Amino acid sequence: MKIAMVGVGAMGSRFALELHKSGNDLVLIDGWDENLAAIRQNGVQANLNGKHVADKMPIYSLEEAQKLPDYQPDLMIAFTKSYQLDDAFSKVQNLIGPHTYVLCLLNGMGHEEILKKYVPAQRLILGITMWTAGLAGPGNATLFGTGNVELQNYDPAGKEFTLEVEKVFEKAGLYPKYSENARYSIWRKACVNGTLNTLCSILDCNIGELGQTKEAEDLLKTIIAEFAAVASHEGIELDQAEVYQHVAETFNGDIADHYPSMYQDLIKNHRQTEVDFINGAVWRRGQEYGVATPYCALITQLIHAKEQLLNK
Ligand code: NAD
16 A cells, blocks of 8 residues: 655654554655654664564655645555644645545644645544654654554545554554544543643653542542533543553553653653643633633643743
């Protein structure tokens, strides 16, 4: 399959390496100059479960990709950060031909609203992934553990091609599963990010330490209740008890000593966060639906205030 990876950070590198190794035709597109230079020189490098791997693939900046003659991939995979998605796709939209599909596995809500500006709903595929990845530096990913992918066409018309993507991902060892309700999974995963990621970042602690606080249970339940109240207005009935259980079991699990990705981005690397697509999306939609979401509002504002303090 002809695949363009839009955003070749931690996750884009992981998926590009696996999809290229299994025989797909990959083109990489990224907006970070140091990353472009490193990948051009050394290929995509990674520590893959303790083993060094490197693989050369064509890579272009967003501006260069705009000018690629006659290149129209079968599939574009979005792996930017949420807040980079609109700018990236506005620049590469001319690569979206009449048969090009776009797959989005970003964390959070609302990406379909952005992508529908550039690709018809019939050729949009949404989902989540439980694969994880980090960046040791430009062009150098840290890839440990295992994961899977859940994906579903946004519109019924896109099912046949989505099943083809599932086969391609299967061959690449990405453990895909066609989902009958990807929107539920997206909301459920957003509850994890909207509790663990944001609270650990605000409290400057890891997941286990958050779980040891007396307040953790009430904070989680209240935030999940706000997500559920808003999701319900979109026809999604989150099972709050199950979602709470799912989040709380991380407090004593394998990732208890882990600092979530928002913590790494904000506290460690002073980067912007995706909060506007997580708690911020719940707050914004709550206002539209007349649903009060005071915890999500406060969390969104605290994270934005911290972004400003750290990016002075
Ligand atoms: P990432 O930050 O590694 O990469 C995203 C984009 O940001 C890339 O274009 C990259 O080149 C650029 N970038 C990275 N570091 C930069 C820097 N210092 N300066 C300028 N640009 C930089 O993001 P990711 O971890 O690959 O995540 C992509 C999406 O996938 C996000 O929506 C994320 O929530 C989601 N996701 C991530 C993981 C994970 O474990 N990393 C797991 C599941 C979902």
